Every structure is written in structure tokens, then in C-alpha cells.
Amino acid sequence: MDIAVIGVSAEAVEIYRYFLRHPGDSVGSARQRLADADPERVQAIVEELGRLGLLDIKDRHRVVATEPRVGVERLIEKRLDELNMEIRRVLETRDVIATLEEDLRGGESSSGVLAIERVEGLDEVRRRIDDLGFFCYEQTLALHPGGPLSPGAIETGRVVATRNLRRGLSVREVYHPTALGNPLMDSYLRDLASLGAQIRITEAQMDRMVIFDSVAVVAIHPKESHRGALLVREPGLVSQLITYFDGVWQDAVDLRNFTEPSADAPQLSELERRVLSVMATADKDEVAAREIDVSVRTYRRYVADLMARLGAVNRFQAALRAKEENWI
Structure with a gap:
């Protein structure tokens, strides 16, 4: 003993x-x-x-x-x-964050932090992406114009995306159809979708980039991503990149609809079906989110999207229409 x-x-x-x-x-x-x-x-x-x-x-x-x-x-x-x-x-050590943030802002205003930072080497880029993902608080946006990601990139992306999704962050990613068909890549995308990530596919041309809140990561050379990346912090430029992403996103097709097109009822992910099933029965968002094992933020985001797709004004009506339309 x-x-x-x-x-x-x-x-x-x-x-x-x-x-x-x-x-x-x-x-x-x-x-x-x-x-x-x-x-x-x-x-x-x-x-x-x-x-x-x-x-x-x-x-x-x-x-x-x-x-x-x-x-x-x-x-x-x-x-x-x-x-x-x-x-x-x-x-109690969290109290020091505010003071340190003031020092950071003071340093930025006095010396000027690089608005665009050049990072060379894939290992260093992946390390910096992991850091950015760890301190991300709201959303991650990504455009992947080429074929399947490398095993190393998949592993890095899995760690960052899984951690952020479990923290309730919004994760939206757009891929080119050439990325599909690879077993490792397909499994990766299915795993992300099952955790709450929104994955879309587009055949349109796009530039590779990842955005963590207010920091964008773009390739130094669009055709040679192995050369490294640029970390962009300039607010005006990041805002334009987010607008560019939103345009690509609006024209893209949901992964499930792309891989399993149907003229009948819309294809719903397993998580979307589970959200619909608890919308009319759970009296509180916290209870519903706990029942389907997602964060409250993720649950509310899915509820808002499903209500919009169903043209419902409240959750009970959304659940009712989902049954009428044979969505569940």
C-alpha cells in the first residue's frame, strides 16, 4: 500500500x-x-x-x-x-497577463512589431502555426488549393484543429477536389467534420492561406509552399484576406454534398442530425451541448445554421420542419 x-x-x-x-x-x-x-x-x-x-x-x-x-x-x-x-x-498568475499585454502594446508602439514576418523552413512554419492555433480564441479559416496534404501537415492540422474545436472555436476550411480520394486525407477531413469543423469543396482557383483570428499565414511563393510562409498582422490586410476567404467560402460546396450529391433531402452530418434531435427536447443550450458532447458555442453555431437552412423562426419550429422534410 x-x-x-x-x-x-x-x-x-x-x-x-x-x-x-x-x-x-x-x-x-x-x-x-x-x-x-x-x-x-x-x-x-x-x-x-x-x-x-x-x-x-x-x-x-x-x-x-x-x-x-x-x-x-x-x-x-x-x-x-x-x-x-x-x-x-x-x-492568480493570470493577473499578470494584463500587465504583460500592456508591455507588449508599449513595445509594439515604440519599436514597431513586424506587420509581415517571413518564416522559412517547413518545421519552423509548423511550429509557428501550432503556436498561433494554441492562442486562437475565435476562429480558424483555411484555404487549401492543391492536392492531399502531406502526412506532416495533416498531423499538424489535426492537433491544431482538434484542440480549437474542443475549445468551441469556429473552424472553416475549403479544399480543392484534388485533395480528395487519398485515404489518409479523407479520414482526416471526416474526423474534423465529426468534431464540428465546417469543410467545403470548390473547383475555383484560390491561394493557400490560414487565418487565426487576426493573424494570416500565407505562402512566401504560391507555387512553392516548402519555401516558407509570411505571417501577416497588419489589420487592414488581414481584413481583406478574410473578405477574400468569405467569397471563396460562399461559392464552395459542403463536403458531404460534394461527395454524396442528392436531389432528395439535404445530406446532413451525424453531428447536424444530433443537433436537430435535441433542439426540441432540451430546454437549455448547456444541457443540449452536453448531451451531444460539444461545446455550447459549437452547438449554438449549428443551431443558427440549421434554422437558417430550414427557414425557421425558433428552434421548435426548426425541429418540426426537419421532421416534415424527413431530415431526421
Whole structure:
């Protein structure tokens, strides 16, 4: 038995158990009976158990072990108090963020941070993309004009997108049809869609880029992405790039509709069907989101999109029309 997490070693537990089995025994008797243990070591552990409150050693000739329910529970509570204090100290460090942000803004205004930063080498680009994705708070937008992504790019994209989707961020990506048909790539896109990402396909020409909130990442050379990327922070330019993305997005087709075209009822993802199924039954968004295992933000985004597609003015009407149209 090892309860070191509350400050009691496995060796100390054995000595504590000895005194539980031999109430009123002396320290000297314990040293003699525990033949495998070093007598000085036994003495030191008995002292430690006394400090921990597991043994009453006021009378060394008659040691009394504290009842486990009392002694161990007291140590658990003490450890929990220590952990809570540690958590509070960690959380309090957030207060420094505001001060550090002021320093950052002051540095930007005085020295001028590069509005466009050149990053060379695929490994460094992927590292910077992972950093940008980690500190993203609202949305990720991406255009992929070529064929299937490389295994390395897929792994980087999977980590960033999965983390952001689980945090409730909006993830919208547009791919060219040539990206489809590769087993690894198709599995990647299906996984993202199942987590709540919105994936569309377009045959139109587009430039490769990724946008994390207010930072855009574009290739140094549109035909040679291996050369590196430009990190764009200039607000006016980023705004234009977002407008460009929105134009491509509006003309693109949902991944499911592209791969499984149908003239009948619209193809819905599994997540969309689950959203529809709880819209009319859950009285709170938090309950519905928890039931289908998505964030509240993701649930509300899907509800808004489905209501618009169904032409419904409220959620109950949307669920009713979905049943009438055989969507669910």
C-alpha cells in the first residue's frame, strides 16, 4: 500500500499497520519485532508518524495508533487544502497577463512589431502555426488549393484543429477536389467534420492561406509552399484576406454534398442530425451541448445554421420542419 500522495511512504504505512495490530506496544518492541528494518530507521519513521498524527507517542512505552478513519482522513484534508492553495496561486498568475499585454502594446508602439514576418523552413512554419492555433480564441479559416496534404501537415492540422474545436472555436476550411480520394486525407477531413469543423469543396482557383483570428499565414511563393510562409498582422490586410476567404467560402460546396450529391433531402452530418434531435427536447443550450458532447458555442453555431437552412423562426419550429422534410 502506497499513500505517498498524502505524505506517508509505503515503509511508514507498514510501521503504522504494525501499531494498529499491536495496540499499546512500545517503540522498543517494534524495533525488535520488525527484524528486517533498521532500528534507527524504525525510530525515525515512528517520529514522523507522530508528527503526522498517525501515532500517539507521548508515552514511548505505550504507543497508540490513531484510528485510520480519523488519521488518514485528516491527512487527506490537509493535502487537499495544500492543493487548493496551489491552484489558487496558479490561477492568480493570470493577473499578470494584463500587465504583460500592456508591455507588449508599449513595445509594439515604440519599436514597431513586424506587420509581415517571413518564416522559412517547413518545421519552423509548423511550429509557428501550432503556436498561433494554441492562442486562437475565435476562429480558424483555411484555404487549401492543391492536392492531399502531406502526412506532416495533416498531423499538424489535426492537433491544431482538434484542440480549437474542443475549445468551441469556429473552424472553416475549403479544399480543392484534388485533395480528395487519398485515404489518409479523407479520414482526416471526416474526423474534423465529426468534431464540428465546417469543410467545403470548390473547383475555383484560390491561394493557400490560414487565418487565426487576426493573424494570416500565407505562402512566401504560391507555387512553392516548402519555401516558407509570411505571417501577416497588419489589420487592414488581414481584413481583406478574410473578405477574400468569405467569397471563396460562399461559392464552395459542403463536403458531404460534394461527395454524396442528392436531389432528395439535404445530406446532413451525424453531428447536424444530433443537433436537430435535441433542439426540441432540451430546454437549455448547456444541457443540449452536453448531451451531444460539444461545446455550447459549437452547438449554438449549428443551431443558427440549421434554422437558417430550414427557414425557421425558433428552434421548435426548426425541429418540426426537419421532421416534415424527413431530415431526421
